[in-house]
Every structure is written in structure tokens, then in C-alpha cells.
Amino acid sequence: xxxxxxxxxxxxxxxxxxxxxxxxxxxxxxxxxxxxxxxxxxxxxxxxxxxxxxxxxxxxxxxxxxxxxxxxxxxxxxxxxxxxxxxxxxxxxxxxxxxxxxxxxxxxxxxxxxxxxxxxxxxxxxxxxxxxxxxxxxxxxxxxxxxxxxxxxxxxxxx
Amino acid sequence: xxxxxxxxxxxxxxxxxxxxxxxxxxxxxxxxxxxxxxxxxxxxxxxxxxxxxxxxxxxxxxxxxxxxxxxxxxxxxxxxxxxxxxxxxxxxxxxxxxxxxxxxxxxxxxxxxxxxxxxxxxxxxxxxxxxxxxxxxxxxxxxxxxxxxxxxxxxxxxxxxxxxxxxxxxxxxxxxxxxxxxxxxxxxxxxxxxxxxxxxxxxxxxxxxxxxxxxxxxxxxxxxxxxxxxxxxxxxxxxxxxxxxxxxxxxxxxxxxxxxxxxxxxxxxxxxxxxxxxxxxxxxxxxxxxxxxxxxxxxxxxxxxxxxxxxxxxxxxxxxxxxxxxxxxxxxxxxxxxxxxxxxxxxxxxxxxxxxxxxxxxxxxxxxxxxxxxxxxxxxxxxxxxxxxxxxxxxxxxxxxxxxxxxxxxxxxxxxxxxxxxxxxxxxxxxxxxxxxxxxxxxxxxxxxxxxxxxxxxxxxxxxxxxxxxxxxxxxxxxxxxxxxxxxxxxxxxxxxxxxxxxxxxxxxxxxxxxxxxxxxxxxxxxxxxxxxxxxxxxxxxxxxxxxxxxxxxxxxxxxxxxxxxxxxxxxxxxxxxxxxxxxxxxxxxxxxxxxxxxxxxxxxxxxxxxxxxxxxxxxxxxxxxxxxxxxxxxxxxxxxxxxxxxxxxxxxxxxxxxxxxxxxxxxxxxxxxxxxxxxxxxxxxxxxxxxxxxxxxxxxxxxxxxxxxxxxxxxxxxxxxxxxxxxxxxx
Numbered sequence: 062x063x064x065x066x067x068x069x070x071x072x073x074x075x076x077x078x079x080x081x082x083x084x085x086x087x088x089x090x091x092x093x094x095x096x097x098x099x100x101x102x103x104x105x106x107x108x109x110x111x112x113x114x115x116x117x118x119x120x121x122x123x124x125x126x127x128x129x130x131x132x133x134x135x136x137x138x139x140x141x142x143x144x145x146x147x148x149x150x151x152x153x154x155x156x157x158x159x160x161x162x163x164x165x166x167x168x169x170x171x172x173x174x175x176x177x178x179x180x181x182x183x184x185x186x187x188x189x190x191x192x193x194x195x196x197x198x199x200x201x202x203x204x205x206x207x208x209x210x211x212x213x214x215x216x217x218x219x220x
Numbered sequence: 221x222x223x224x225x226x227x228x229x230x231x232x233x234x235x236x237x238x239x240x241x242x243x244x245x246x247x248x249x250x251x252x253x254x255x256x257x258x259x260x261x262x263x264x265x266x267x268x269x270x271x272x273x274x275x276x277x278x279x280x281x282x283x284x285x286x287x288x289x290x291x292x293x294x295x296x297x298x299x300x301x302x303x304x305x306x307x308x309x310x311x312x313x314x315x316x317x318x319x320x321x322x323x324x325x326x327x328x329x330x331x332x333x334x335x336x337x338x339x340x341x342x343x344x345x346x347x348x349x350x351x352x353x354x355x356x357x358x359x360x361x362x363x364x365x366x367x368x369x370x371x372x373x374x375x376x377x378x379x380x381x382x383x384x385x386x387x388x389x390x391x392x393x394x395x396x397x398x399x400x401x402x403x404x405x406x407x408x409x410x411x412x413x414x415x416x417x418x419x420x421x422x423x424x425x426x427x428x429x430x431x432x433x434x435x436x437x438x439x440x441x442x443x444x445x446x447x448x449x450x451x452x453x454x455x456x457x458x459x460x461x462x463x464x465x466x467x468x469x470x471x472x473x474x475x476x477x478x479x480x481x482x483x484x485x486x487x488x489x490x491x492x493x494x495x496x497x498x499x500x501x502x503x504x505x506x507x508x509x510x511x512x513x514x515x516x517x518x519x520x521x522x523x524x525x526x527x528x529x530x531x532x533x534x535x536x537x538x539x540x541x542x543x544x545x546x547x548x549x550x551x552x553x554x555x556x557x558x559x560x561x562x563x564x565x566x567x568x569x570x571x572x573x574x575x576x577x578x579x580x581x582x583x584x585x586x587x588x589x590x591x592x593x594x595x596x597x598x599x600x601x602x603x604x605x606x607x608x609x610x611x612x613x614x615x616x617x618x619x620x621x622x623x624x625x626x627x628x629x630x631x632x633x634x635x636x637x638x639x640x641x642x643x644x645x646x647x648x649x650x651x652x653x654x655x656x657x658x659x660x661x662x663x664x665x666x667x668x669x670x671x672x673x674x675x676x677x678x679x680x681x682x683x684x685x686x687x688x689x690x691x692x693x694x695x696x697x698x699x700x701x702x703x704x705x706x707x708x709x710x711x712x713x714x715x716x717x718x719x720x721x722x723x724x725x726x727x728x729x730x731x732x733x734x735x736x737x738x739x740x741x742x743x744x745x746x747x748x749x750x751x752x753x754x755x756x757x758x759x760x761x762x763x764x765x766x767x768x769x770x771x772x773x774x775x776x777x778x779x780x781x782x783x784x785x786x787x788x789x790x791x792x793x794x795x796x797x798x799x800x801x802x803x804x805x806x807x808x809x810x811x812x813x814x815x816x817x818x819x820x821x822x823x824x825x826x827x828x829x830x831x832x833x834x835x836x837x838x839x840x841x842x843x844x845x846x847x848x849x850x851x852x853x854x855x856x857x858x859x860x861x862x863x864x865x866x867x868x869x870x871x872x873x874x875x876x877x878x879x880x881x882x883x884x885x886x887x888x889x890x891x892x893x894x895x896x897x898x899x900x901x902x903x904x905x906x907x908x909x910x911x912x913x914x915x916x917x918x919x920x921x922x923x924x925x926x927x928x929x930x931x932x933x934x935x936x937x938x939x940x941x942x943x944x945x946x947x948x949x950x951x952x
Contacts, residue, residue: 062464079464079506086506090439095431096424098629100580101661102509105890108580137424144423152422156414156856159864160287161421162428162580162629187899194890196580196630197287198867200901202860 066130069094070139080126085109087125088136096137096165100194107193110166111136117170137165140172148172151210159197167193171207180211268320269298269341275369275383277302278310282323283330284601286628286635288919289857290330291417294338296853300409301342301401303366306416316603316623324602326636328821328917331853335915343398352388353380403912409853417627429599429626432586434654438467440647441508442657443498443517444474444667447883448744451487451520452496459514460500465507469515470650472499475642476745477704478605479612487522491706492745499647505658525883527743529574533675536696536740540569540677544694544736545713550723553732558690562681566771570760571944573877575671575749576893581629582664583640588654589614594621594645599628601636609638610645632868633748637669637704665893666885670878671749672698672742676760686772688783691730693721693761698742700752713737720754720924721761725819727790728783744880750868751920754820759945762816762928766935776932777803777815790817793826793846793909800907801828801844811841814933816925821917823849825862827929831937837950838934840902847906847922850913858918859906865922866904871896873927874949
């Protein structure tokens, strides 16, 4: 067991875990943010996606020892106050989720895409979202919601 | 937490007001069973609806939500007739106790079976509240109306909210035949509405089984038999025990389906009810997973070490040469005679693979066994069935078992059987602690139960004018009835296996028709998978319909319209599909449109796939879908379910399969059990037929016609007939 300092959702956490513990289980079981999900344990499905300094990573295959105290980790709980991120609002508007299990990861991946690409094409969306599986098949609605969120962000900038 | 109700919460709800009106209905859902709930007198009831003095309405929702929309649909039925807004209703999941009757989400049945009972419960309460108000105003109930939780005196415009009337209403007789609204009176049903579970699913607050945490809880990871069935000869756990955080390495077991759970000493080759397993139980899940790799187990494969799916399909193809056990109820005319009289005879054999459900949330459960008291927190499709199974398995009384149903992170049939919950119960009893069992994705993909792979052998006869005279469909393969309920299917047709192609589902007016089933032992557990046998049967049947059309030189749509001429709902769906897909417009060379139609779970769905030749394969340009599911409760959710079936069904057609060699499953995770990803989904357009027929199923009927519509289009574009799934779209 070792002690690690983590910055999750703008809060500092001191955790005592084994050095090879994946960030996923630290976030879920030690810190208690359960919005981040376990899906495959091999970085194949994206259910465990969180943002590391703004970029999506697979927390199930990221050992806690690889993170620095200065790294900023964002989970779904820290994306916005009261689900007000434009991606979350677009998700509700398009009624994207079905079972909902993969959606935290999908939303974080989409928010990272829009942060780096204000007006993504369909191909951009395909590439950015390829790591996140949805067995309910909400893909068409996610595409629609990402385009809607992009428009929303652009309009907010204009006004 | 909104989605769970502990016994404690229930008591708090019951006691926070002296006057609570609660109504329920029996497992049969009959109106006559509605009784008044009087907690002060302790009258036993089936409480589904509770209204307290402040007017707050709580509905006990007996249909777990796995993404199909029951979290909204069932409360909506109640809210409509009670005349309250859905956003004013609190939804609590039922806990599995018998007084709630059937609590299974499965077979796309939730709205179909609760359409009348839920509305009746709502309407009865509304009539009692109106009567209470009328008594106070000394007017006739017909002088009163309701609106969103308020009774209004039409003469004076005076108002009472429901909470103010609850005490008086609770003393009134319960109307046994309350008047239900007509379709035109609906204010919420059939109108655009947003699902109440969606906000919690975009901010991470929705609680799934995986998210349950209890004080003092231990985590368990399981080592299953690599042959699915198996006995532990010996195991070595010293190294695992030295991993920090590991508390126990224990022998446990895996039970299959609903029992009987035979004594573990011997393995009954017929019922195959139990396998051994080893559990690593630790303070953290990671410690359990890590330590698992340090355990060595010597397995007895119980004779399954050489079983293989290739062998199974060979046996099924051999079985297909025999006539099989006939479905007498599907028999029309004399097939053999009609075939003899046909000018052209064709036959074809189709193969569909075993499939894993692979919901995003792997199986998991948290159970605390304390003496004869058992509490469960788990993503299960049917808490009532779970209570029965646990009572049998643990030898405790059903009324001592309470199930907290969480949201389900997908299920597709898998979470209607409870092996993973039983493991947690077994381990909790052994360790005297609450235990959370989490299956890995590898457990999920490699351990089954699976959708049965099937061989469909079809024969048809056509006359010189292209009329179909004779039609036969021989089903060959595993029986879900035999697997789940230990039925003997050697000399009987599995009564479920004809889904999608039996006479009720497939009203093609063939002059002669014959369906049969031949059982083949899959040597592994099989289970219903989204749309069950319709998923395999309809691929074969609707593909063969096109083969018959081409043999008789008929247009595939025209042939279907002719044979379905006495089934107006089918005809309307096909005509709508032709309209939205521009079916009659001539496509350019290499582009073609293929169709398929099927009824399953009381709804009719047709798809059209437009494909284009692309190198050695094809590209799907566009999918068009039409669904007639009777009265559409929430059109947007119905569209979402059709889109969902497109993705799930297409994954099964062109991406993945489960195969086994030397007794072991060849696939293990999403790298070799690939599923559709963003960028692989064709654009789709869904049309929902307006209707005032009884509601049909929605969660599954979209799936069966996916693969045949695609393959029919591929044949028209390329001349190649696909008869085995899955196949590679880029190389036909």
C-alpha cells in the first residue's frame, strides 16, 4: 500500500491503495464517484472513460501510480454543476440514454471532442467516439446530440 | 436514492401520514382484486399506489428498467388515469415479494400485460377521490372533474387537492370497474414526453447494481470452470492468500437457472444444475482480481472437454435431414403432397450462431445473508423469480428475502436468471458479511448462458406462375425450455422455438405449411437473448421468402403483399415501408433495396436495407423501418428501441459469434467478441404506425427482420445469397 495525492473533480484526495490499482477502482471504491463504470477491464469499451487534463483516458487500465498530484482528473460528477454542460443538455434533449451504463464515458468523450474541435464532422465524431461501446445502440442519437451541443456552444460564444 | 426502496423506506412512507390510500392488484391483475389498504388495521394488500396527505403519489413499479423504458412506461399508465403529472409521481421498484405478483421484465411484455391493470388502479383511485370530494360538496360525482392532482367542483369552481381527500377516500368502497379513459381523452399517453430516468443517466447519479456499496462489504471475484460445467478436483490458494487485502479463497459454486439445485456431490448429466467455482474474497475488488491469478485449480471437465460448436452444427445439419417433431398447431394442408405437385422445388439451409448478451454492465450482485434474513441489491430483470430461487437455494422463507432492484446496465435476457446473485448469497453465508460479486467481462463472454445457435432447413414449392404452394421450416438445435426448465425435448417441439414463424406470428397464406423442431444437445447452457428464437428463425424464413420470390420471378414485396392479403396490419406496414423507402424507384446498378417483415411479441416490424456494392463487399447506405406496436405510448422511445434493435441485430449479423473448441469458449472480451461502434451504424429512419390497437411489445420486435432484410438486399445487389451468420460485410 502507498499513499497517493489525486486531484479529482477539483478536489484533493489522499488515498492509500496498492500502486498497481487501476484509477477506475480508486475513483469508484475508494473515493466514491460511482458514475465511472467498469465494462471490460482492458480499455476496449470506454465505460470507464474519465478526463485526464482534459483528454479522455481509460481508467480501468491506468494504474494509480502513473498519476501526478498536479494531474486534473474529471469524472462525470465533475463535468458540470447539475448536468448543465452543453453535452449533457443535448443528451437530455435528444433522449440519448437507454440503460445509461456507458453514458458517463460517452459524455466525457464527447465533451473532450468539442473542447478541441468546435464543429466536428461526422468523421470526427466517428474517430473520437470509436473507443466507447454502447450495447443499447444509442449511436445515432449521440451523433445528433454532439452536433446539437456544438451548435449550442457556438451560439453561446456569439451572443 | 430514488430507484431503491428498502423495507425501512417503505415503513417510513407508510407511517409518515395517518391517512394513506394505497391500492393494488393481484398477480392476475384483475380488477376485482383491488382492495383498500388500511395500515392501521394491518389489512394485507398488494400496494402499488400510495397517496399521502400532502398529495404525493408513489408508484411501486413492478418492471425493472434495463434501458427499454419501463421506468417511465408503467408510471405513465397510472398517472394518466389517476390524473396526475408524471413528474409528480415518485417511482419505487418493487422488492420481489409475492404480493406484487409478476415482476419480470421480459418478452417485451411490460406494457402489454399491465396496460389494463395499471390504468384500472389509477382510475379506481381517481373515482374514490372524486366521490370523497362530491360527498363534501354534497354534489354528484358527475358535477366534479379532476386536473393534475386536484378535484374541481364544476358548479362552484371550488377545489381540493388529492391529499386533502385521501382520508375520506380511504373509507369508500373500491370501484371494481372504474371507467377507463378513451384514447382521445389521454393527456400524457401517446404524447411527446421525456423519460424521467434520463437526467440521472447523464450526471452519473443513476444507481446500477455495480454501484451499490454497503458498510463492511467484501468483494468477490470468481474462478469458473473453463468448460462452464466442471468440478474442482483440488485447488492451491496459498499464494493468493498472501496478496494484501485477501480475506478468503473459498470453494463456491455456480447454479444454472431455477433449480432443482441437486446435491453438489454428483453431477447430473441431464439437469446440469451446478458447477463448482472458486471465489477470492477481499477487502477490495482489485485485490480479489489480482489474487485470482495466483490460484491454481485442477478441474474435472465432466466429459465436456471435447465439446465443440462445430460438432453441434454438424449434428444439427444431420438432424435437419429428418422431418422432426411437428408443430401441430402450425400445420396447414398436406405439405408433402403440395410439394410434389409444385413445378419448382427449392430448399436451403441457414445457420445462426450462439451469441453472448454482453450487456455493458457485467453481472454483479450484493447480498447480505444474516441468519434467515436475506437482502439483495442487484440488477435483475425479475425480483420475484429471484426470491423464489434464493428461497430454494438457501432454504429460507421467501418472505424473509428482500430484493432492491437497481437500474440494469443492459440485460437483453441475461439478467432474468440469477446465477451471479446466488454466488453472492453463497459467499455471504460463508463469510458472514455482505458480499459483492462482480463478474469480469471474460466471465460474461465465456460462461454463457448463450442464445442457441440454430440450423434452419427450409423447403418450398412454387407453381409455374410463381405462386407458393408449399412451405416447410425445420428448426434444429438447442431448446431453451430444456436448458432453463429441464424439459425433455427429445420427442417434442420446444413450444417457444417457433416464435416469429408460427401461424400467429407469420400469417403467410401458404396452401400447405409445416414447421418442426429437432433437439440437439448444445453441451452448454442456453437462454433467451433479445427476441429469442425469432432472432434466428426470421433470418431463415424471410431470407427464404426472397429465394421463393426469385424462383417464381416475383417481386419480393409483391409476393409478401399477396400472401399477407388477409392480414391488413402487415399490409399497411409493408405499404408504409415501400413509401418511405421509395421501394419502387429503380436504383442504379450495384445499388439495391431488400426487405423483411416479422411479427414477434405482438408487434409487427419491417425493415428495408439499401445497400451498394463496394469492392468485394457491400456498404449499407440507409435503413428504413416501420413498426406497428399498437397504440404508441411514447413514440420517441419506440423509435429509440427500433434503433437499438438495429444496432444489436446488426452486430449479431455482421460482427460477432460465440464458438467453442475443446470445451472452451474461443472469445473472451470485446476484442474478439466485437460489437458495432460509432461509425459503423448506418443512418436509419423509423416510422411508428399510428394505432389504437392494444399495445404490443417494443423492446425486441425490431430485431428479427434486420439480418434477412440486409441479406435480401445483398442478394439483389451482388447475386450472392448469405445463409450463415455472422458474415463479413466487406467480403461477401
